[in-house]
Amino acid sequence: MKNFNAVLDSQGKIYKHVFFDVDKTLTRSRTLIEPQMKAALFKLCATKDVVVVSGAQIEQIWKQVGVDFSGKVFVLAQNGNYAVAKDRKDLWRNNLSEGEKREMMEHIGLIRRQFKELFVDVDEHDLVQDRGCQITFSLVGHNAELTRKERFDPKVELRTSILEKIPFSSKTLEVKIGGTTSFDYFRRGKNKGYNISQLMKFYGWKTEDSIYIGDALFSGGNDDSVIGVCDTLQVSGPEETLAAISKMIS
Ligand SMILES: [Mg+2]
Structure with a gap:
């Protein structure tokens, strides 16, 4: 290939x-x-x-x-x-089960607590999207201004380091860096x-x-x-x- x-x-x-x-x-x-x-x-x-x-x-x-x-x-x-x-x-x-969603939300909670400084100037209601088969967590807001989103983590270093500090240790679920500002949570594999x-x-x-x-x-x-x-x-x-x-x- x-x-x-x-x-x-x-x-x-x-x-x-x-x-x-x-x-x-x-x-x-x-x-x-x-x-x-x-x-x-x-x-x-x-x-x-x-x-x-x-x-x-x-x-x-x-x-x-x-x-x-x-x-x-x-x-x-x-x-x-x-x-x-x-x-x-x-x-x-x-579609994800309620239990699966809960496990994802717990990890999101950990990130939010350990990286409080990132979440001072954001729209609280715009961070987490339950998409049914996937939960997506944007660190600046899904609908934040595009230039702000593009500036946020262009080299993906910030999000990589967050996951290194707070790995998501689920047996059945996983998280991936997604889009410009987010983490995508879905079933493992x-x-x-x-x-x-x-x-x-x-x-x-x-x-x-x-x-x-x-x-x-x-x-x-x-x-x-x-x-x-x-x-x-x-x-x-x-x-x-x-x-x-x-x-x-x-
Ligand atoms: Mg792309």
């Missing part, structure tokens, strides 16, 4: 199934898709299976990429724990990579015909579980993603 680090490297290989991360890949963080990207993605949908993969809830994904892609793309929401087919049918939805492999199995898609494009394929990034599942392409942001799509549709 190949892990490309530049759009040019992947030249020449033709894929049938193309998976995309959303935040910082198809769009900026929690931002609407740009018209050029939208047009290119529409063209891609005409010849390939396009799968949109995100830690976000499906409503947020439609908001960002545009609901006009409904019926044209497959969606793996909440890191793939909620899967929707191209014909809009639900494929699976792995039920990450993007696992759920992508489940979708590929479900449809009988071949590994060699599939590629995943994302901005966080580095170790510890929220796309790193896809390494080893199919070919991957690391992009720096939407500009490079657009360049990759342009190659595929040209």
Whole structure:
């Protein structure tokens, strides 16, 4: 399996199934898709299976990429724990139990107590989102100003050090660094990579015909579980993603 680090490297290989991360890949963080990207993605949908993969809830994904892609793309929401087919049918939805949610909230409580200084100027009600299959904890607020979010932890060092100081020692659950400011909590092993492999199995898609494009394929990034599942392409942001799509549709 190949892990490309530049759009040019992947030249020449033709894929049938193309998976995309959303935040910082198809769009900026929690931002609407740009018209050029939208047009290119529409063209891609005409010849390939396009799968949109995100830690976000499906409503947020439609908001960002545009609901006009409904019926044209497959969606793996909440890191793939909620899967929707191209014909809009639900494929699976792995909801968390109350006990599982409690365990996650306890870890969030520990972080909040030990890193009090981070939470002085935030909207209390905007930090934790129960997404059903996943709980997402943003350290500055899910709807905080974008520039503030992008400035918060661009190198992911802060969140990495928090998890080093306060590891989440659950037997059945795990936490991953997600998006620009958050931690994603979900069932152990039920990450993007696992759920992508489940979708590929479900449809009988071949590994060699599939590629995943994302901005966080580095170790510890929220796309790193896809390494080893199919070919991957690391992009720096939407500009490079657009360049990759342009190659595929040209
Ligand atoms: Mg991303």
